[in-house]
Amino acid sequence: MTEALVVDSLHVSYITQSGLVPALRNVSLSIASNEILGLVGESGSGKSTMAQAVMRLLKPDVATVDGRILVDGQDLYQLTPEELRLTRWRKIAMVFQSSMNALNPVLSIQEHFADTMEAHIPGITRDEILKRTADLLEQVRLDPAVARSYAHELSGGMRQRVVIALSLALDPSVLIMDEPTTALDVVVQRSILDEIAALQKQRQLAVLFISHDFNLVSGLANRIAVMYAGEIMEITDRGMALEDAREHHPYTQGLMRAAPRLVGTKVSIEGIPGEPPDMTQLGPGCPFFDRCPERLPMCRTTPLPSKSGRVYIRCHAMPDPVVEKVKRP
Amino acid sequence: MSAKILVSTDHVTVRFPRPGAPDLVASRAVSLHIATQETLGLVGESGSGKTTMGRTLVRLLTPSAGTVWFEGKDVTHIHGSALMRYHRNAQMIFQDPFASLNPFHTVGHHLARPLARLRHLKGHERQEALDELLTLVGLTPSAVFREKYPHELSGGQRQRVAIARALAGGPSFIVADEPVSMLDVSLRAEILTLLESLQERRGLSYLYITHDLASARYLSHRIAVMYGGSLVEIATAEELVQAPAHPYTRLLLAATPGSPHKGPLPETMQGAPDLSADRIGCPFAPRCPSVMDQCSQVMPELKAVSPSHQAACFLNT
Amino acid sequence: MRFILRRLGFLLLSLWAAATINFVLPRLMPGNPAILMIGRFKGQISPQALHALELQFGVTHTPLWSQYLTYLNNLVHGQWGLSLTYYPVPVSKIIAESLPWTVGLVGVATVLSVFIGVMMGIWTAWHRGGKWDAILPTVSTFTAALPYFWLALILLYLLGYLWHWFPMAHAYSSSLTPSWSFAFISNMLYHAILPALTIIISSIGGWLLGMRNNMVQTLGEDYVLFGEARGLKSNRLMFQYAARNAILPSMTGFAMAIGFVVGGALLTEVVFSYPGLGYQLLAAVQNEDYPLMQGLFLIIAFSVLVANFLVELLYGKLDPRTRGGASH
Numbered sequence: 001m002t003e004a005l006v007v008d009s010l011h012v013s014y015i016t017q018s019g020l021v022p023a024l025r026n027v028s029l030s031i032a033s034n035e036i037l038g039l040v041g042e043s044g045s046g047k048s049t050m051a052q053a054v055m056r057l058l059k060p061d062v063a064t065v066d067g068r069i070l071v072d073g074q075d076l077y078q079l080t081p082e083e084l085r086l087t088r089w090r091k092i093a094m095v096f097q098s099s100m101n102a103l104n105p106v107l108s109i110q111e112h113f114a115d116t117m118e119a120h121i122p123g124i125t126r127d128e129i130l131k132r133t134a135d136l137l138e139q140v141r142l143d144p145a146v147a148r149s150y151a152h153e154l155s156g157g158m159r160q161r162v163v164i165a166l167s168l169a170l171d172p173s174v175l176i177m178d179e180p181t182t183a184l185d186v187v188v189q190r191s192i193l194d195e196i197a198a199l200q201k202q203r204q205l206a207v208l209f210i211s212h213d214f215n216l217v218s219g220l221a222n223r224i225a226v227m228y229a230g231e232i233m234e235i236t237d238r239g240m241a242l243e244d245a246r247e248h249h250p251y252t253q254g255l256m257r258a259a260p261r262l263v264g265t266k267v268s269i270e271g272i273p274g275e276p277p278d279m280t281q282l283g284p285g286c287p288f289f290d291r292c293p294e295r296l297p298m299c300r301t302t303p304l305p306s307k308s309g310r311v312y313i314r315c316h317a318m319p320d321p322v323v324e325k326v327k328r329p
Numbered sequence: 330m331s332a333k334i335l336v337s338t339d340h341v342t343v344r345f346p347r348p349g350a351p352d353l354v355a356s357r358a359v360s361l362h363i364a365t366q367e368t369l370g371l372v373g374e375s376g377s378g379k380t381t382m383g384r385t386l387v388r389l390l391t392p393s394a395g396t397v398w399f400e401g402k403d404v405t406h407i408h409g410s411a412l413m414r415y416h417r418n419a420q421m422i423f424q425d426p427f428a429s430l431n432p433f434h435t436v437g438h439h440l441a442r443p444l445a446r447l448r449h450l451k452g453h454e455r456q457e458a459l460d461e462l463l464t465l466v467g468l469t470p471s472a473v474f475r476e477k478y479p480h481e482l483s484g485g486q487r488q489r490v491a492i493a494r495a496l497a498g499g500p501s502f503i504v505a506d507e508p509v510s511m512l513d514v515s516l517r518a519e520i521l522t523l524l525e526s527l528q529e530r531r532g533l534s535y536l537y538i539t540h541d542l543a544s545a546r547y548l549s550h551r552i553a554v555m556y557g558g559s560l561v562e563i564a565t566a567e568e569l570v571q572a573p574a575h576p577y578t579r580l581l582l583a584a585t586p587g588s589p590h591k592g593p594l595p596e597t598m599q600g601a602p603d604l605s606a607d608r609i610g611c612p613f614a615p616r617c618p619s620v621m622d623q624c625s626q627v628m629p630e631l632k633a634v635s636p637s638h639q640a641a642c643f644l645n646t
Numbered sequence: 647m648r649f650i651l652r653r654l655g656f657l658l659l660s661l662w663a664a665a666t667i668n669f670v671l672p673r674l675m676p677g678n679p680a681i682l683m684i685g686r687f688k689g690q691i692s693p694q695a696l697h698a699l700e701l702q703f704g705v706t707h708t709p710l711w712s713q714y715l716t717y718l719n720n721l722v723h724g725q726w727g728l729s730l731t732y733y734p735v736p737v738s739k740i741i742a743e744s745l746p747w748t749v750g751l752v753g754v755a756t757v758l759s760v761f762i763g764v765m766m767g768i769w770t771a772w773h774r775g776g777k778w779d780a781i782l783p784t785v786s787t788f789t790a791a792l793p794y795f796w797l798a799l800i801l802l803y804l805l806g807y808l809w810h811w812f813p814m815a816h817a818y819s820s821s822l823t824p825s826w827s828f829a830f831i832s833n834m835l836y837h838a839i840l841p842a843l844t845i846i847i848s849s850i851g852g853w854l855l856g857m858r859n860n861m862v863q864t865l866g867e868d869y870v871l872f873g874e875a876r877g878l879k880s881n882r883l884m885f886q887y888a889a890r891n892a893i894l895p896s897m898t899g900f901a902m903a904i905g906f907v908v909g910g911a912l913l914t915e916v917v918f919s920y921p922g923l924g925y926q927l928l929a930a931v932q933n934e935d936y937p938l939m940q941g942l943f944l945i946i947a948f949s950v951l952v953a954n955f956l957v958e959l960l961y962g963k964l965d966p967r968t969r970g971g972a973s974h
Contacts, residue, residue: 094875105869106966107887115876116877119879152966185375190594271517275485
C-alpha cells in the first residue's frame with residue numbers, strides 16, 4: 001500500500017494577543033490510498049485545525065505551523081504559492097464542516113464547478129465543463145439540473161452532495177472531510193455516508209474523516225485516530241465493541257463508556273469527570289492526566305512518547321497494541 | 330413507577346398560518362400522556378413537530394385544537410396568573426444553554442428570579458434555596474458558581490445552570506428539548522445521568538425531545554416517534570428499538586449511527602414531509618417502501634401492536 | 647421578470663405619492679404664490695394686477711380635486727410654474743439649465759468616489775494587516791470626519807486664492823460661451839477640479855471604510871476559504887467570492903448617494919458659485935421662491951426614487967436570493 005497522505009510531527013499554534021496557544025502537538029499519521037482514517041475528538045481537541053493545517057489554509061499571521069505534510073510524497077509547506085494553488089484540489093481536496101456556508105450565495109452551482117475546473121485545466125471548453133459537472137452531480141445522486149440552482153434553493157443534504165461532487169471534480173488522491181454530515185438529519189446523514197463509502201472504494205481515495213461522533217466513524221473508517229487536547233492519543237484498527245474496551249487508551253475507554261448504545265443490552269453510561277485542559281496552561285506531561293483513572297505519577301511530568309505507524313497508543317500506563325492485519329469494517 | 334397520569338394531550342393540533350399558502354400544521358391531532366416519574370422520549374427529525382409538542386405541553390404555545398391536561402385539569406387555554414402557577418409545575422430546558430442565558434447576568438441572578446417570581450422567596454431563604462439548587466445540579470462549591478457569568482462556564486456547566494433554573498419553581502414536569510445535542514460525548518453522559526438522578530430524587534416526569542434514538546432509549550421508559558406532525562409509533566423503549574412496527578421508525582433505526590444495518594436504507598426516495606393543511610393520508614407514504622394505495626388517501630389510526638406498543642400503519646391491521 | 651414588474655409598480659406608486667405630497671404641502675400653508683409676489687412688491691400692486699398674477703401662477707379657486715388633476719396634468723407636461731426669483735422664467739427651464747451642471751459635477755465626483763473608495767476598500771481588506779491597511783483606514787477616518795464645506799473653503803483658500811492653481815468660482819470663464827470646442831471643455835474641466843476634489847476627498851473615506859469592513863467580514867466566510875482550498879485564482883476569489891458579497895450591504899447607501907446627487911452638494915456649489923441645482927435651491931430658499939423650491943424638491947425626490955429602483959434592479963442581478971421564487 002502506498003501512503004497518499006503523511007502527516008509528520010505536526011505542531012500548530014495560534015497567534016493571539018497573549019502569545020502562542022498550541023492547537024496541535026506532535027501529530028503524526030499516515031493514510032494509504034483506498035483507506036479511510038477517522039479522526040475523532042471533542043470540541044477544542046484540534047480536529048478542525050487539523051483539516052486546515054493539512055490543506056495549508058492557516059494564514060501565517062493566524063498560526064505557526066511546524067512539521068511536514070506529504071501528499072503523494074510532496075511536502076505542501078515547501079511549495080510556492082502558485083504550486084500550492086495547483087496542488088490543491090488536484091491532489092488534495094476537502095469537504096467542509098458547514099455545507100450551508102461553503103457555497104458562494106451569489107454564484108450558481110454550475111459556476112462553482114466552472115471556477116474550479118478553469119482554475120486547474122487551462123483551455124477547458126464550456127461544453128466539457130457542463131458535461132463533467134453533470135457527470136459529477138449524477139455520481140452523488142443529484143439531478144444534473146441542480147447545476148442551475150443557487151445554494152439557498154437547495155436542502156442541507158443536497159448542498160452537502162454538491163460539495164462532495166465538487167471535491168471530486170479533479171480526481172484528487174486525498175480527501176479531507178471535516179464533519180461532513182453534522183448538521184443533517186440522521187436519515188440524510190446515513191445516505192450521504194453510504195455514498196462517501198462507495199465513492200471512496202470506487203476511486204481508491206485516501207480519506208481523512210473528521211468527526212465528533214465515535215459511533216458514526218466506527219461504522220465507516222478502517223482506522224480511527226482519537227484526539228485529545230491537540231494530541232493523538234491512539235490510532236486503532238480495533239472495533240469499538242465494549243468488551244474490547246480495555247485494549248484502548250484510557251481516554252478512548254472513557255468515550256466508549258460515555259455513549260449510550262442503540263443495540264444490544266442496555267448498559268449504564270458515565271461521563272469522563274472534569275473538563276478538557278486549558279490549552280494556554282498545558283504542562284509538560286500527558287494532557288489527559290487530570291481526568292485519567294489509570295494515571296501514574298510519571299504521567300504529569302513526562303511528555304507522551306512520539307509515535308508513528310499504522311496503529312499506536314500514546315500512554316505511559318498502556319502497552320502498544322498488537323499489530324494485526326488491516327481489517328475492513 | 331406509579332401509573333398515575335401527570336400530563337397528557339388529547340388530539341392536539343398546532344397550525345401556523347402562512348401567507349399565500351395553506352396553513353402549516355406542525356402537529357396533527359397528537360394524543361399522548363406521561364405518568365408521574367416517567368420519561369417519555371419524543372423522537373423525530375427536523376420538521377417532525379416534536380419541539381412544537383414540547384412547547385405546547387408547557388403552554389409556550391396554545392394549540393389550535395385539542396386539549397392539554399395536567400393533573401386532571403384542562404390547561405389548554407389558561408393565561409395570566411393561572412399560567413404562571415402552571416409554570417411552577419411545568420418547565421422547559423432548551424438545546425442551546427448559551428442562548429438561553431443572559432450574558433450580563435450571573436448564575437445567581439438567573440436562579441434568583443424564578444425563585445422570587447414562582448416561589449416568592451426573599452433574602453436568606455432565597456439564598457439557601459439557590460445554594461441548594463446549585464448543589465443539586467453538581468455546581469459546587471455553590472458560593473463560587475453563584476458569582477460566575479455564562480461565558481466563564483463550560484458548555485456542560487451552562488446546561489447545569491439551565492437545569493437548575495428549570496428546577497427553581499419546584500416543578501413536577503420538565504420538557505427537555507435536545508438538552509445534550511450541542512455537548513460533547515463525555516459531557517452528554519454527565520447531563521443524562523444528572524437528569525436520571527434528579528428524576529429519582531425529585532420525582533420528576535420528563536418529555537425528552539431528541540433526534541438521537543440511542544440516548545432516547547437510554548433515558549426514556551417509553552418512546553414516541555413523530556413524522557410530519559403526526560405521532561406514528563409509541564412503545565416502551567426496548568420494544569421500540571428492538572421490534573419497531575412503523576416503516577419510518579425502522580428507517581430511523583437503520584440510519585442511526587451505531588446501527589448494525591447494512592445495505593441501502595429502507596426508503597424509496599428522500600424528501601421532507603408535506604406539512605400543509607391540505608395534505609391527506611400518511612405523511613410517510615411518499616418515502617415508504619411498504620406503501621399501499623390507501624396510504625395516500627387515509628391517515629391510519631394508532632393501533633395496538635402489543636399491550637405496550639401502538640403504531641399508526643396499515644401494515645398492522 | 648415578475649420581480650422587475652413588482653419593483654416598477656412600486657416605483658410608480660412612490661412617484662405618485664411624492665407628487666401628491668408636493669401638491670398638498672404648499673396648500674396647507676397660508677397664502678399663494680401671487681400673494682407672496684405682492685409681498686415682494688411691498689403691497690404696491692392693484693387688484694387687477696394681482697388677478698393677472700394669480701392667472702399666471704395658475705392659482706384658481708376651483709375645487710381642490712380639479713386643481714389636483716390640473717396639477718398632475720401640468721406636471722407630466724413639464725409645466726412646473728414660474729420662478730419668483732427669476733420671474734417670469736419657468737421653473738422647468740431653470741431646472742433644465744442647472745441639472746446638467748450638478749449631474750456633471752456631483753454625479754461624476756460621486757461615482758468616482760464610490761468606485762475608488764470601494765476598490766481601495768477591497769484592496770486594503772485583501773492585504774489586511776499590511777502596510778496600506780494600517781495607513782488608509784486611519785487617513786479615511788480623518789478625511790471622512792472633515793465637514794465638506796470647510797474642506798471646500800480650505801481648498802479654495804490654498805489652491806485657489808493663495809497659490810492660484812485653480813479658478814476660484816463658476817463653472818467656466820465668463821469670457822467663453824458654452825460650445826463643444828476644446829477650449830471650452832478644457833476650461834470647464836479645469837473649473838470642475840476643485841469642487842470635485844472637495845466632494846471626493848470628503849466622501850471617499852466612508853466608502854473605503856465601509857467596504858473594507860464588509861470585505862474583512864466576508865473574507866472570514868467559509869465559501870471564501872472553500873474557494874481558496876479549491877485552488878481558485880486570487881482575482882476570482884477577491885472579486886467574485888469576497889467583494890461581490892461584501893458590496894451588497896453598501897448598495898442601499900450607494901442608491902441614496904446617487905439619488906442625492908441631484909440635490910447637489912449644496913454648500914460645495916455655493917462656495918464655488920457653481921450654477922447647479924444646489925445653488926438654485928439656496929437661492930430659492932433665500933427668496934422664498936416656493937414654485938422653484940417645489941420643483942427642486944420634486945426633482946430630488948424623483949431622482950432618489952429612480953436611483954433606488956435602478957440599484958434594486960442591480961441588486962437583483964448581483965444577489966440571486968432577492969429575485970424571489972418558490973424557495974422563500
